[in-house]
Amino acid sequence: MPSCPECENELDIEIDEVEEGDVVACEECGTEFEVVGVEPLELARIEEEFEEEEDLYNNEDEEEE
Numbered sequence: 381m382p383s384c385p386e387c388e389n390e391l392d393i394e395i396d397e398v399e400e401g402d403v404v405a406c407e408e409c410g411t412e413f414e415v416v417g418v419e420p421l422e423l424a425r426i427e428e429e430f431e432e433e434e435d436l437y438n439n440e441d442e443e444e445e
């Protein structure tokens with residue numbers, strides 16, 4: 381079982397059951413990770429920046445108001 385890169389808690393995911401693009405969360409520290417590779421399993425920590433980028437995109441969409 382893979383362990384959380386942040387707190388080294390074992391992540392409750394089955395390597396056989398995750399796919400690239402899946403998001404898994406560490407139950408211990410709450411950090412979310414995106415599965416960026418499955419062979420071998422590779423996790424990318426999801427930063428809050430993602431939300432900021434979405435906000436910027438939405439603002440551009442609202443130009444008319």
Ligand SMILES: [Zn+2]
Nearest residue numbers: 384387406409
């Ligand atoms: Zn953790």
